[in-house]
Amino acid sequence: MNFNTIIEPFRIKSVERILLTTEAERRDFLREAHFNPFLLRSGQVIIDLLTDSGTSAMSSEQWAGMMRGDESYAGASSWQRMETAVRDLTDYPYILPTHQGRAAEHLLYTRIGGPGKVFISNTHFDTTRANIEFSGATAIDCPAPEGLQPETYHPFKGNLDTVKLREYIGRYGAANIAAVILTVTNNSGGGQPASMANAREVSEICKSNGIRFILDACRIAENAWFIRQREPGFDKKSCRDIAKEMFSLADGCVFSAKKDALANIGGFLALRDLELAIQCRTVLIITEGYSTYGGLSGRDMEAIAIGLEEVFQEDYLEYRIKSTEYLADKLRRMGVPVLWPAGGHAVYIDAKAFYSHIRPEEYPGQALACELYLKGGIRCCEIGSVMFGKYDEAGRLIPAAMELVRLAIPRRVYTQSHIDYVAEVFTGLLDDRARVHGFRIVSEPPFLRHFTARFERLGN
Numbered sequence: 171m172n173f174n175t176i177i178e179p180f181r182i183k184s185v186e187r188i189l190l191t192t193e194a195e196r197r198d199f200l201r202e203a204h205f206n207p208f209l210l211r212s213g214q215v216i217i218d219l220l221t222d223s224g225t226s227a228m229s230s231e232q233w234a235g236m237m238r239g240d241e242s243y244a245g246a247s248s249w250q251r252m253e254t255a256v257r258d259l260t261d262y263p264y265i266l267p268t269h270q271g272r273a274a275e276h277l278l279y280t281r282i283g284g285p286g287k288v289f290i291s292n293t294h295f296d297t298t299r300a301n302i303e304f305s306g307a308t309a310i311d312c313p314a315p316e317g318l319q320p321e322t323y324h325p326f327k328g329n330l331d332t333v334k335l336r337e338y339i340g341r342y343g344a345a346n347i348a349a350v351i352l353t354v355t356n357n358s359g360g361g362q363p364a365s366m367a368n369a370r371e372v373s374e375i376c377k378s379n380g381i382r383f384i385l386d387a388c389r390i391a392e393n394a395w396f397i398r399q400r401e402p403g404f405d406k407k408s409c410r411d412i413a414k415e416m417f418s419l420a421d422g423c424v425f426s427a428k429k430d431a432l433a434n435i436g437g438f439l440a441l442r443d444l445e446l447a448i449q450c451r452t453v454l455i456i457t458e459g460y461s462t463y464g465g466l467s468g469r470d471m472e473a474i475a476i477g478l479e480e481v482f483q484e485d486y487l488e489y490r491i492k493s494t495e496y497l498a499d500k501l502r503r504m505g506v507p508v509l510w511p512a513g514g515h516a517v518y519i520d521a522k523a524f525y526s527h528i529r530p531e532e533y534p535g536q537a538l539a540c541e542l543y544l545k546g547g548i549r550c551c552e553i554g555s556v557m558f559g560k561y562d563e564a565g566r567l568i569p570a571a572m573e574l575v576r577l578a579i580p581r582r583v584y585t586q587s588h589i590d591y592v593a594e595v596f597t598g599l600l601d602d603r604a605r606v607h608g609f610r611i612v613s614e615p616p617f618l619r620h621f622t623a624r625f626e627r628l629g630n
């Protein structure tokens with residue numbers, strides 16, 4: 171028999187209370203947070219879809235591992251367990267633990283970056299871009315054209331545009347390209363997967379030009395599931411073997427364990443190049459911690475080692491991707507402009523289409539994020555001109571390519587009825603569209619402004 175109900179392949183052993191607030195209360199909370207959902211307190215939120223990062227529910231096995239955590243300063247058994255888990259998966263010889271993904275990025279990109287250097291990626295994630303630009307280097311996004319068409323189906327919208335990649339190599343010179351980074355899945359490009367064929371082609375181009383090829387592998391398990399479903403020749407392979415094959419194509423990876431390691435904190439950098447690993451390890455010890463813990467406690471490393479195994483369980487991945495698809499499908503049938511097909515960890519709404527009367531300069535994505543909170547207590551994240559907009563010399567906004575709002579689904583946290591509630595909130599938002607106004611930024615920092623910027627509502 172085929173069932174339509176998505177059965178969560180786990181049962182709940184411990185619960186966390188959600189406070190149900192009223193719209194009037196939320197109106198005050200939002201004003202106090204300067205219309206930036208990042209500035210809300212978590213207790214003010216009913217369904218928190220801000221991020222899937224570090225928000226996973228851990229398994230009883232992981233919690234058991236936490237009790238076993240070896241907190242020795244050097245050579246802890248928990249580190250050996252994490253190192254073995256990472257090496258078995260990636261096959262990279264040099265593994266550096268870090269407190270999260272961006273610390274791994276910082277170690278690597280400040281070593282190989284700097285003024286005059288160029289990085290090319292399918293899409294740089296925000297912390298990736300910030301670390302690269304902070305080093306003085308330039309980050310160029312090079313997504314395949316399919317990835318920029320929100321509502322047309324393509325199985326691998328996360329691909330890197332290899333035609334453009336060759337052009338860029340010609341323009342900047344291979345020696346000036348610090349790395350090509352393939353982000354799987356492509357978080358800022360909609361959580362869309364990259365195909366093995368694309369990874370292979372990128373790898374070949376990099377090899378023949380002597381350019382370093384790095385995987386931003388945070389969601390490689392989810393990416394592997396898409397490859398198995400959609401790419402010819404992979405339907406009989408395990409997701410773990412698919413991921414291993416992808417790792418084999420690159421020279422190393424950065425990894426946030428807060429995503430596909432089902433942990434609440436942690437990350438790592440893994441490399442093939444000994445010389446580079448030694449350089450990064452020196453900075454690791456200065457800035458993060460000794461090389462066998464890198465800012466993590468022993469119990470965190472246990473949770474990561476176990477999470478890296480669990481995330482490749484096929485029933486977990488099936489449930490994971492199906493439940494994201496379920497929300498996207500439901501919204502799409504209601505007439506919400508959804509990035510199609512659904513990403514692995516999140517549903518992305520095309521806010522430019524949803525609020526077609528709000529210009530990018532007035533941040534339609536921010537408007538949608540604020541409405542979702544106000545009407546339903548749902549917290550989510552703008553991925554558009556607030557996150558990626560730049561200013562020209564006259565101080566005018568250069569908008570991002572897309573104005574998206576991301577509903578990120580924490581792993582193993584919410585049930586199908588929570589997700590049904592989210593869809594219901596959208597019904598109200600659809601009816602109310604014309605009455606919603608855009609926003610103006612009243613203060614912002616120079617880097618990663620979406621975290622702390624303050625806004626003012628226009629048109630009141």
Ligand SMILES: *Cc1c(COP(=O)(O)O)cnc(C)c1O
Nearest residue numbers: 270271272295297357388426428
């Ligand atoms: C989350 C993320 C990072 C950064 O990892 P943190 O653990 O949040 O520092 C880098 N790249 C991608 C694609 C991510 O999703």
